[in-house]
Amino acid sequence: MTDIPSNLDELRERIDRLDADILRLISERAECAQQVAEIKTQVDPDAVFYRPEREAQVLRRIMALNKGPLDSEEMARLFREIMSACLALERPIKVAYLGPEGTFTQQAALKHFGDSAVSLPMAAIDEVFREVEAGAANYGVVPVENSTEGVVNHTLDSFMDSSMCICGEVVLRIHHHLLISSTTRKEKVSRIYSHPQSFAQCRKWLDSHYPHAERVPVASNAEAAKLVKTEWHSAAIAGDMAAKLYDLEKIAEKIEDRPDNSTRFLIIGNQQVPMSGEDKTSIVVAMRNQPGALHDLLEPFHRHQIDLTRLETRPSRTGVWNYVFFIDFKGHCEDPVVEAVLEEVRLRSAELKVLGSYPVGVL
Known part of the structure; x- marks a missing residue:
């Protein structure tokens, strides 16, 4: 970069030229993905298009090649979305996850497969397993352990009765927020909804800030967010996706007791x-x-x-x-x-x- 532009207009022109180059290269990559799909289909009509090991190798290579100024994880996330969009041209992936919409499990699914994947909410962990076993979904995403609260026993028990394979893993940093709706009276919050594990992960904060509020456990944080929309005296503990999906206001952010709070999710499927x-x-x-x-x-x-x-x-x-x-x-x-x-x-x-x-x- 010896020829540094001297003014804002020149910089903007250079950005425009780079954007055009990026667009052309992404389109070329998408065309290559379509050609890969054609070759695979000719060889085997039931060919597997998503290859977990190949995707991991590509992302690791990108992170190794990256020289900044964007950090390596951010660069890998950009390439994940490009790969997700290209894969959708070959054959969209259907991913079952522990629902409803707005759960951390959905967030993990999108982090792993990208926004071009078709995500299917299930009511329970064993339903995720059944959906993949039946072929209605290509893959499933289930939580297996939290750094604060430990293992998710329901997931382990499901593996004992299932023929599903583990095809991947994804670790999600979990940030909990206290959310209210537009009709909630902040000073009158007397009831808080959340998943039992979220209550456990935010116990000290709740004891300090809302010691007298009723804590009502529900099946998921997304369900907690949905309930808050109908009550004026309640709040919910949930994450960013639920807050955005249900249009809720954060009155306290990152209330988890441990700043390194994270959950590990497993990707299940039918392939070795x-x-x-x-x-x-x-x-x-x-x-x-x-x-x-x-x-x-x-x-x-x-x-x-x-x-x-x-x-x-x-x-x-x-x-x-x-x-x-x-x-x-x-x-x-x-x-x-x-x-x-x-x-x-x-x-x-x-x-x-x-x-x-x-x-x-x-x-």
């Missing part, structure tokens, strides 16, 4: 995902009820130096005081070392189920 170069694997293991069972389960991971990122225990449905273990670890099930570890675990356990190997969340 090839290696992307930076992957996780999730498994569920039922162990025989005997001394040293947990040690026997974990020892192969330690010996082969495989990094465990999560270990959860749930009661087994096959016997009283028996348990199953949900484990996440770094690596892909096609990696020879991981294959060897899983074979050892299979021999030591009563049952082993691989839920899926998938790219580590990029954004």
Whole structure:
């Protein structure tokens, strides 16, 4: 950049020329996406157009190439939307999520798939699983754990009865706001609606600012936002998407007790995902009820130096005081070392189920 424009008009002309170049290049990329779709369809009429491992590789490459001034995550988000729009030209993706509209799960779905995906709200987590299993949706998005309140048991239980694979993950920073409608009298708020987990994540703030307000748990934050529209003395705890969707005013922002409050969501689908170069694997293991069972389960991971990122225990449905273990670890099930570890675990356990190997969340 040796030839720096000397005035505002020259800068604006240069921006116009750059915009035209960007437009041309995006259009060329979209045409390439259409050609990819044609080739895939000729080879296989039922071809899979969305490739999680390929998308993760592209976004990682963009972040590695980026030299600023936009930060790498912001640049990756821009490319995510370009890729989402190009993919919609091939075949729009239908994504089921825990609804209604305006939930953090919908926000996670759009963060992962982009705004060109068709998002389908479901009333419960098990309905998300059924929608994908039936083929009515290509993928589903479900919450699995929160950094403050821990694991979402309903999601783990659903995996025990489902044939779905985990195809990806997305981590969403969760910011809660106290919202009111245009008819709410701020000084008279005596009832607050929200999801039970949101109440737990904002407990200290509520104890300090609204100690006497009735806390009414509902199925989702979006439902809480919807209820506030009809009452003059109530408020809701919800996020930005719900505030915008239901036209509510924020009277207090970021009221979560922990500033690093975040939730991890899983992408479920019918496909096994090839290696992307930076992957996780999730498994569920039922162990025989005997001394040293947990040690026997974990020892192969330690010996082969495989990094465990999560270990959860749930009661087994096959016997009283028996348990199953949900484990996440770094690596892909096609990696020879991981294959060897899983074979050892299979021999030591009563049952082993691989839920899926998938790219580590990029954004």
